[in-house]
Amino acid sequence: MSIRLGIIGYGNLGKGVEIAVRDNPDLELKAVFTRRDPARVSILTTGVPVVHVDEVEQWKDKLDVVIICGGSATDLPVQTPKYAAMFNVIDSFDTHARIPEHFANVDAAASESGHVAVISCGWDPGMFSLNRVYANAILPDGKDYTFWGKGVSQGHSDAIRRIAGVKNAKQYTIPVPEALEAVRSGANPELTTRQKHTRECFVVLEEGADAARVEQEIKTMPNYFSDYDTTVHFISEEELLTNHSGMAHGGFVIRSGATGVNKEHKHIIEYSLKLDSNPEFTTNVLVACARAAYRMHAEGQKGCKTILDIPPAYLSAQSGEELRAHLL
Amino acid sequence: MSIRLGIIGYGNLGKGVEIAVRDNPDLELKAVFTRRDPARVSILTTGVPVVHVDEVEQWKDKLDVVIICGGSATDLPVQTPKYAAMFNVIDSFDTHARIPEHFANVDAAASESGHVAVISCGWDPGMFSLNRVYANAILPDGKDYTFWGKGVSQGHSDAIRRIAGVKNAKQYTIPVPEALEAVRSGANPELTTRQKHTRECFVVLEEGADAARVEQEIKTMPNYFSDYDTTVHFISEEELLTNHSGMAHGGFVIRSGATGVNKEHKHIIEYSLKLDSNPEFTTNVLVACARAAYRMHAEGQKGCKTILDIPPAYLSAQSGEELRAHLL
Numbered sequence: 001m002s003i004r005l006g007i008i009g010y011g012n013l014g015k016g017v018e019i020a021v022r023d024n025p026d027l028e029l030k031a032v033f034t035r036r037d038p039a040r041v042s043i044l045t046t047g048v049p050v051v052h053v054d055e056v057e058q059w060k061d062k063l064d065v066v067i068i069c070g071g072s073a074t075d076l077p078v079q080t081p082k083y084a085a086m087f088n089v090i091d092s093f094d095t096h097a098r099i100p101e102h103f104a105n106v107d108a109a110a111s112e113s114g115h116v117a118v119i120s121c122g123w124d125p126g127m128f129s130l131n132r133v134y135a136n137a138i139l140p141d142g143k144d145y146t147f148w149g150k151g152v153s154q155g156h157s158d159a160i161r162r163i164a165g166v167k168n169a170k171q172y173t174i175p176v177p178e179a180l181e182a183v184r185s186g187a188n189p190e191l192t193t194r195q196k197h198t199r200e201c202f203v204v205l206e207e208g209a210d211a212a213r214v215e216q217e218i219k220t221m222p223n224y225f226s227d228y229d230t231t232v233h234f235i236s237e238e239e240l241l242t243n244h245s246g247m248a249h250g251g252f253v254i255r256s257g258a259t260g261v262n263k264e265h266k267h268i269i270e271y272s273l274k275l276d277s278n279p280e281f282t283t284n285v286l287v288a289c290a291r292a293a294y295r296m297h298a299e300g301q302k303g304c305k306t307i308l309d310i311p312p313a314y315l316s317a318q319s320g321e322e323l324r325a326h327l328l
Numbered sequence: 329m330s331i332r333l334g335i336i337g338y339g340n341l342g343k344g345v346e347i348a349v350r351d352n353p354d355l356e357l358k359a360v361f362t363r364r365d366p367a368r369v370s371i372l373t374t375g376v377p378v379v380h381v382d383e384v385e386q387w388k389d390k391l392d393v394v395i396i397c398g399g400s401a402t403d404l405p406v407q408t409p410k411y412a413a414m415f416n417v418i419d420s421f422d423t424h425a426r427i428p429e430h431f432a433n434v435d436a437a438a439s440e441s442g443h444v445a446v447i448s449c450g451w452d453p454g455m456f457s458l459n460r461v462y463a464n465a466i467l468p469d470g471k472d473y474t475f476w477g478k479g480v481s482q483g484h485s486d487a488i489r490r491i492a493g494v495k496n497a498k499q500y501t502i503p504v505p506e507a508l509e510a511v512r513s514g515a516n517p518e519l520t521t522r523q524k525h526t527r528e529c530f531v532v533l534e535e536g537a538d539a540a541r542v543e544q545e546i547k548t549m550p551n552y553f554s555d556y557d558t559t560v561h562f563i564s565e566e567e568l569l570t571n572h573s574g575m576a577h578g579g580f581v582i583r584s585g586a587t588g589v590n591k592e593h594k595h596i597i598e599y600s601l602k603l604d605s606n607p608e609f610t611t612n613v614l615v616a617c618a619r620a621a622y623r624m625h626a627e628g629q630k631g632c633k634t635i636l637d638i639p640p641a642y643l644s645a646q647s648g649e650e651l652r653a654h655l656l
Contacts (some may be wrong), residue, residue, distance in 0.1 A: 140352055263570070270598075274598075285466055291465075324428055
């Protein structure tokens with residue numbers, strides 16, 4: 001019998017979950033819930049109903065796990081506790097600073113209802129967090145480094161678009177190769193913000209806008225750009241759409257540590273991702289976490305969890321015997 | 329209160345565990361057990377008794393976890409089930425093909441005695457296994473690659489030493505850079521054994537031995553060398569001791585997969601280790617697993633486990649709150 005899944009929200013993430021389910025024969029998509037008029041939402045999978053989210057409670061006994069595909073800013077803080085009162089749920093809440101607060105709210109709801117809620121699934125938070133935790137547990141005497149990119153930062157692209165005279169923009173975050181090499185060498189460098197990443201901006205101007213002023217406004221923008229070496233390219237809207245509409249991303253988590261009586265032995269643990277599609281990779285993590293949530297609930301667990309609480313084998317479709325025989 | 333540890337066996341691994349404990353304030357080394365005359369074994373830590381292994385049962389109530397530092401060929405298949413009848417135990421059993429059998433034997437003993445036994449801790453099996461399992465769960469449609477090195481293979485060095493006329497030898501396993509790059513490109517190459525690794529041998533000859541014959545015997549040795557491109561260097565014993573007595577090792581676990589409606593998006597997940605001391609890194613993993621075994625036992629679990637069964641947070645000295653606030 002397969003694990004019955006629901007999706008709440010049908011944007012990039014929701015669609016990614018729908019596609020991811022196809023590669024996992026033990027999972028079955030049963031319904032997609034939307035805030036829009038269901039008649040106007042067409043999905044990829046034939047035979048799966050699109051239902052208005054107001055009716056989700058009627059599906060309480062028909063779904064094993066619901067994956068909530070909302071945004072972290074305003075959707076998930078409300079949605080995840082709400083739906084954890086009815087279902088085992090998964091979200092990709094990624095506002096690092098607000099995770100403790102979100103965890104507490106979701107834990108209260110899920111503990112009360114007897115469900116398992118796994119929050120902050122994805123790659124950062126998610127796979128990157130896992131690698132930070134493992135590497136810290138193994139090398140207590142060491143230093144952590146996380147580099148992001150090359151990839152599009154939605155927040156930074158949005159910040160550029162808010163500047164007067166800008167019609168459209170994409171911003172790439174790029175790790176500085178020399179910084180990566182210094183970390184990999186075991187030198188444990190102290191790196192400033194500027195030394196770790198550069199920012200490259202592709203900007204489409206409104207008719208008649210002053211390029212020099214826009215470039216200056218970008219490069220001096222506090223928090224977003226002023227602490228970085230930033231390059232600005234002005235291009236046509238056509239070029240932006242043709243060459244810069246991909247959703248590739250990635251990054252590196254490195255821990256550099258030492259062991260030995262006199263700390264004479266250095267060790268480098270490095271984890272890296274190179275992703276053609278940020279949302280599709282993220283949703284593949286969500287789907288694996290849904291499998292784990294189902295299993296944890298089946299064995300009587302409840303409350304809020306993160307990927308740090310999940311025994312790795314629970315994420316896999318293979319049995320413990322298969323994993324020990326083939327992947328251990 | 330700290331977790332009370334015992335070590336059985338005081339070779340490279342046992343010593344590594346002793347050193348690793350120093351970096352983990354929540355763990356305390358209580359005793360080292362040896363098959364040798366305890367009076368002749370001196371350890372690094374003052375105030376910790378060295379005890380004959382025949383007396384280990386008297387320590388049943390004085391130790392929370394025992395780390396068994398024996399060899400996989402003949403020690404651990406006997407020792408781990410034996411001591412799992414008395415203690416929570418950790419081992420580094422690394423004969424991949426015999427893991428299912430070892431697991432079954434240890435599971436029977438640990439389930440019966442009500443203890444937790446974590447087997448096959450280290451980096452391969454261990455951290456590499458974890459990364460294979462995570463990457464397979466996230467990218468079901470993909471291909472796995474594991475590369476080892478550059479590092480000394482004990483088994484291959486031993487095989488060379490058994491050749492007539494060889495006084496001493498060290499063998500390095502080295503990943504082929506072009507193969508690594510082809511995998512990282514997402515090309516999903518089919519790689520033969522010869523295409524993945526090369527072998528480099530440093531050999532000290534006995535007085536009057538025939539170098540050409542020794543080189544020929546090495547290069548044509550079935551299983552060990554005949555499927556590889558092998559380089560043989562003849563050097564003096566002094567040079568071997570000066571330049572080739574390190575215990576560095578490492579390697580790469582890469583999964584290359586695809587997502588998307590038409591599998592149009594490629595993803596590369598890469599985990600790599602660069603270790604100055606293979607045994608010290610391994611023992612740092614053992615020590616983190618000891619912490620996890622203590623916690624799993626405290627919550628009522630029993631039987632044989634592997635690192636695939638351990639919630640990652642259990643390996644860390646930090647609390648769930650701390651991990652969520654700082655590393656998630």
